[in-house]
Amino acid sequence: MNKKITSLLSGLIFAALSVNTAHAQSDNFSAQQLTQVSEIKQQALDSDLAWDLVESLTTEVGPRMPGTPGDKAAVAWAVAKFKHLGFDKVWTEPATFPKWIRYSESAAIISPAPQPMHITALGNSISTPKNGIEAQVIEFDSLAELENAPNNAAQGKIVFINYKMDRHRDGNGYGPAVQARRSGAVVAAQKGAVGYVMRSVSTAYHRFAHTGGSHYKEGVTKIVSSAISNADADQLHRLVALGKPVTININVQAKSMGEGTSYNVIGEMTGTEFPDQYVLIGGHLDSWDLGTGALDDGAGVAITMAAAKIATSKGKPKRSIRVVLFAAEEFGLWGSKAYVKANQQTISNIVAAAESDFGADKIWAFDSNVHASALPLVSEIAAMMASLGVEHLAKNNARGGPDLIPFRQFNIPAFGLSQDGTDYFDYHHTADDTLDKIDPKKLRQNVASYAVFAYMAANAKTRILGK
Ligand SMILES: [Zn+2]
Numbered sequence: 001m002n003k004k005i006t007s008l009l010s011g012l013i014f015a016a017l018s019v020n021t022a023h024a025q026s027d028n029f030s031a032q033q034l035t036q037v038s039e040i041k042q043q044a045l046d047s048d049l050a051w052d053l054v055e056s057l058t059t060e061v062g063p064r065m066p067g068t069p070g071d072k073a074a075v076a077w078a079v080a081k082f083k084h085l086g087f088d089k090v091w092t093e094p095a096t097f098p099k100w101i102r103y104s105e106s107a108a109i110i111s112p113a114p115q116p117m118h119i120t121a122l123g124n125s126i127s128t129p130k131n132g133i134e135a136q137v138i139e140f141d142s143l144a145e146l147e148n149a150p151n152n153a154a155q156g157k158i159v160f161i162n163y164k165m166d167r168h169r170d171g172n173g174y175g176p177a178v179q180a181r182r183s184g185a186v187v188a189a190q191k192g193a194v195g196y197v198m199r200s201v202s203t204a205y206h207r208f209a210h211t212g213g214s215h216y217k218e219g220v221t222k223i224v225s226s227a228i229s230n231a232d233a234d235q236l237h238r239l240v241a242l243g244k245p246v247t248i249n250i251n252v253q254a255k256s257m258g259e260g261t262s263y264n265v266i267g268e269m270t271g272t273e274f275p276d277q278y279v280l281i282g283g284h285l286d287s288w289d290l291g292t293g294a295l296d297d298g299a300g301v302a303i304t305m306a307a308a309k310i311a312t313s314k315g316k317p318k319r320s321i322r323v324v325l326f327a328a329e330e331f332g333l334w335g336s337k338a339y340v341k342a343n344q345q346t347i348s349n350i351v352a353a354a355e356s357d358f359g360a361d362k363i364w365a366f367d368s369n370v371h372a373s374a375l376p377l378v379s380e381i382a383a384m385m386a387s388l389g390v391e392h393l394a395k396n397n398a399r400g401g402p403d404l405i406p407f408r409q410f411n412i413p414a415f416g417l418s419q420d421g422t423d424y425f426d427y428h429h430t431a432d433d434t435l436d437k438i439d440p441k442k443l444r445q446n447v448a449s450y451a452v453f454a455y456m457a458a459n460a461k462t463r464i465l466g467k
Pocket residue numbers: 284296297329357358
């Protein structure tokens with residue numbers, strides 16, 4: 001048996017033991033510490049701190065699109081809340097991004113059956129002329145079908161991609177669906193189109209349109225980039241299927257405003273023994289402008305702020321716990337890119353990182369992406385989460401949230417506390433992403449999971465290393 005397998009096996013045996021004998025001896029924690037983990041977990045399950053935070057953020061601040069007054073207010077809000085909660089250090093770090101704002105949007109079927117449609121401009125879209133653009137629709141099932149169409153296939157027309165996103169607990173339908181949002185307008189223009197509209201990246205049955213980031217490509221004509229609600233996409237599809245030419249009008253007024261600046265807001269509970277080493281948890285502070293960004297990502301902001309507060313309620317941690325609220329995630333991870341750049345020299349001090357950015361439903365799975373030497377500790381953490389209904393996947397290939405993508409090049413120890421995303425894409429990036437979609441009870445389970453994770457990663461004897 002080689003060393004790797006031996007250590008893996010001992011990790012598994014250890015995990016089995018710690019499941020069966022809660023609070024028995026541990027290589028990483030004293031009996032008192034294990035008692036504290038249980039107490040913190042219960043405290044989180046009884047606490048409405050995260051709810052109070054997300055209620056305040058979505059009510060008193062509201063939408064927080066990067067570079068808007070709401071975004072600025074959110075930065076001030078976060079600084080004030082961290083201070084009020086007693087974090088040892090609170091600071092901001094700047095992040096720049098290409099600023100874009102939306103003024104208005106509307107769309108209608110002109111012929112053969114005139115009727116309004118529910119539409120949203122996609123982020124970064126150009127404006128149409130004042131009265132919109134009017135043209136015949138040409139429908140494609142997917143971005144791939146459009147890509148494979150002959151050049152000029154869409155000459156003078158409005159391209160409509162009607163790709164239907166699949167619903168999954170882990171959200172794996174998003175990746176294939178989002179391609180048409182990111183680059184649909186580019187490919188449509190390359191085929192001669194004068195406008196682009198897509199079925200929303202959405203699993204919903206309602207009539208809200210879902211916005212989200214889109215891009216242009218240098219050297220390719222910019223055309224309007226937009227999405228209609230799924231109900232309107234079905235309607236448009238039925239009309240096109242009748243075989244007669246279908247003409248629509250799209251009117252989008254929006255503007256690119258050059259470079260904008262926002263701020264990552266950081267709150268730290270400083271460690272007593274190894275203050276430089278830190279657990280990084282967080283979410284993104286910005287949101288799209290249509291709703292109030294309750295699920296995306298007010299919940300993640302609230303969950304991680306509350307978890308850090310509760311995880312340190314028994315005393316200062318051994319290592320620091322840092323909550324990073326990233327700026328301008330929705331426009332392309334600009335805050336996290338800036339964080340990595342500004343903190344490059346000390347990025348290896350991160351002992352564990354996890355981002356909450358998938359709504360507020362129950363956490364159902366936990367996994368790591370760490371060096372094998374830390375796997376016994378990971379199993380101990382997972383065992384303490386088991387009573388919360390969290391399953392240990394033990395694949396050790398966790399990805400850790402969108403804002404952790406720029407960190408990957410440094411092989412930091414990443415963790416996934418995976419929320420149930422079955423319904424997430426019903427509301428994602430719509431006007432319907434509002435506070436009432438959050439269940440306070442499920443929110444508490446999220447906080448408890450993050451508090452257990454942060455406490456144990458910060459206080460363990462083992463320092464977690466990346467792969
Ligand atoms: Zn998000």
